[in-house]
Amino acid sequence: MQWTGLYDHTWFLRILDSLTDGIFIANGQGITLWVNQASAKICGLSREELIGKSVYELEEKGIFSPSVTRKVLQENRPMSVVQTMRDGRKYLVTGTALYNESGEIQLVIANSRDITEAINFHQQLDELEDLVRHYSQELRKIRLEKQHEERDLVVGKSKTFRDLTELVERVADMDVTILITGESGVGKNVIARRIHELSPRYNQPFLQLNCSSIPEALFESELFGYKKGAFTGANPNGKIGLVQLADKGTLFLDEIGELPLHVQAKLLHLLQDKRFLPIGAEKPVTVDVRIIAATNRDLQQMVQDGTFRKDLYYRLSIIPIQVPSLRERKEDILPLIDHFTEKFNKKYGVKKHFEAGALEILLDYEWPGNIRELENCIERLIAISKHNTIRPDDLPPDLRERSSRITFPHLSGMSLREALEQVEKTYLIHAYREYQSTRKAAKVLGMSQSSLVRRLKKYGIR
Numbered sequence: 184m185q186w187t188g189l190y191d192h193t194w195f196l197r198i199l200d201s202l203t204d205g206i207f208i209a210n211g212q213g214i215t216l217w218v219n220q221a222s223a224k225i226c227g228l229s230r231e232e233l234i235g236k237s238v239y240e241l242e243e244k245g246i247f248s249p250s251v252t253r254k255v256l257q258e259n260r261p262m263s264v265v266q267t268m269r270d271g272r273k274y275l276v277t278g279t280a281l282y283n284e285s286g287e288i289q290l291v292i293a294n295s296r297d298i299t300e301a302i303n304f305h306q307q308l309d310e311l312e313d314l315v316r317h318y319s320q321e322l323r324k325i326r327l328e329k330q331h332e333e334r335d336l337v338v339g340k341s342k343t344f345r346d347l348t349e350l351v352e353r354v355a356d357m358d359v360t361i362l363i364t365g366e367s368g369v370g371k372n373v374i375a376r377r378i379h380e381l382s383p384r385y386n387q388p389f390l391q392l393n394c395s396s397i398p399e400a401l402f403e404s405e406l407f408g409y410k411k412g413a414f415t416g417a418n419p420n421g422k423i424g425l426v427q428l429a430d431k432g433t434l435f436l437d438e439i440g441e442l443p444l445h446v447q448a449k450l451l452h453l454l455q456d457k458r459f460l461p462i463g464a465e466k467p468v469t470v471d472v473r474i475i476a477a478t479n480r481d482l483q484q485m486v487q488d489g490t491f492r493k494d495l496y497y498r499l500s501i502i503p504i505q506v507p508s509l510r511e512r513k514e515d516i517l518p519l520i521d522h523f524t525e526k527f528n529k530k531y532g533v534k535k536h537f538e539a540g541a542l543e544i545l546l547d548y549e550w551p552g553n554i555r556e557l558e559n560c561i562e563r564l565i566a567i568s569k570h571n572t573i574r575p576d577d578l579p580p581d582l583r584e585r586s587s588r589i590t591f592p593h594l595s596g597m598s599l600r601e602a603l604e605q606v607e608k609t610y611l612i613h614a615y616r617e618y619q620s621t622r623k624a625a626k627v628l629g630m631s632q633s634s635l636v637r638r639l640k641k642y643g644i645r
């Protein structure tokens with residue numbers, strides 16, 4: 184066969200027929216002129232059944248859909264579509280037009296390539312990646328649990344707490360900035376550390392800066408560091424800032440609301456460009472650090488007041504996590520009491536426990552200082568209570584008075600009169616707190632207002 188033989192069109196058609204890709208040729212009206220064997224096979228029809236048919240008709244009959252030839256004719260430009268055929272196989276079909284001298288479409292040539300395997304492969308790859316991500320997080324969790332046997336556990340049983348932990352586990356893997364909000368003592372630090380420990384950065388540094396503990400003038404050098412001789416009084420060797428020390432890891436900025444405005448601007452640049460300029464440096468330093476911020480202040484209000492940058496607020500709060508107060512998840516109080524009792528029994532080498540009445544008061548209290556207040560309270564009780572059983576009258580008076588339960592004083596040498604006075608005092612405090620007026624409280628208690636006022640005075644209740 185001579186090369187010149189290639190110009191014989193039957194030879195061209197034989198070449199096209201030998202391809203595994205489908206070739207489908209239609210004219211400018213969408214009438215099928217010729218298809219190669221592969222294309223006929225893909226369509227599930229014989230060549231004779233296809234030639235002469237309009238692509239509009241074939242599309243309507245569901246032989247293929249969408250028709251790339253129709254799209255090329257309608258939009259007058261090369262097009263690609265993914266077709267799913269009746270046997271479920273998927274094809275990437277690319278259509279191109281050939282034009283005549285007056286610029287009208289003369290032919291549309293569609294090429295179909297089987298991508299079923301490629302798509303399946305991609306899907307399998309995605310599933311595999313999900314699985315790897317899932318198992319590596321599970322492994323990190325197991326490792327954490329093991330470490331927590333020696334260190335502190337993250338305790339909680341309520342639905343609110345479980346939702347929170349689920350959210351934490353989900354966002355740990357996403358390498359984004361997180362803003363944790365919530366009242367003081369709810370566990371924002373604990374959550375930030377857990378996010379880091381469950382993230383792929385777990386074996387890199389976790390550094391923490393409490394922005395309320397730093398004088399304004401030192402913020403910039405603490406976070407971003409400075410070069411040799413940057414200013415008088417500085418360390419002559421320069422200083423590496425926390426941002427750089429936390430490279431590849433996580434930097435937790437607690438009390439972010441305290442960050443001065445000029446440092447807010449620098450932090451924003453860091454978040455946007457992943458680069459920063461140490462004080463006195465000429466060249467920026469590139470870092471890969473994940474920022475987690477926390478606050479118990481209302482940042483939105485601070486934005487409105489002009490004390491916190493709006494752009495930084497949006498940048499930080501890509502994923503906001505609101506940690507609920509302990510009074511919004513009262514179910515967690517008991518497991519936390521158990522946990523802290525065990526922890527401080529171990530610490531002080533004792534075996535103390537709470538009497539039911541004392542537990543009731545602890546469960547009933549509002550805990551305005553949240554988990555920190557609860558933890559401190561349990562530690563104090565374990566450390567200083569005289570007996571192994573901690574009773575209601577061992578609890579701090581403030582806590583007893585704020586509880587809405589009436590507790591009966593323990594038989595500890597108290598006379599009946601003293602015991603009754605104690606009960607009376609608690610009851611009066613409650614009535615007064617509930618109704619906020621001596622007139623209303625007296626009515627409910629079935630006594631005169633003057634007699635109530637006298638008794639309140641007697642017990643020093645204001």
Ligand SMILES: Nc1ncnc2c1ncn2[C@@H]1O[C@H](COP(=O)(O)OP(=O)(O)OP(=O)(O)O)[C@@H](O)[C@H]1O
Pocket residue numbers: 335336337338339365366367368369370371372373374437479554555558
């Ligand atoms: N789920 C929990 N299980 C066990 N201990 C917890 C839990 N959450 C918090 N704690 C403990 O409570 C105390 C206060 O927690 P943490 O410091 O994280 O609170 P915070 O919200 O960051 O407080 P602040 O706003 O004052 O910084 C810590 O001693 C911490 O170990």
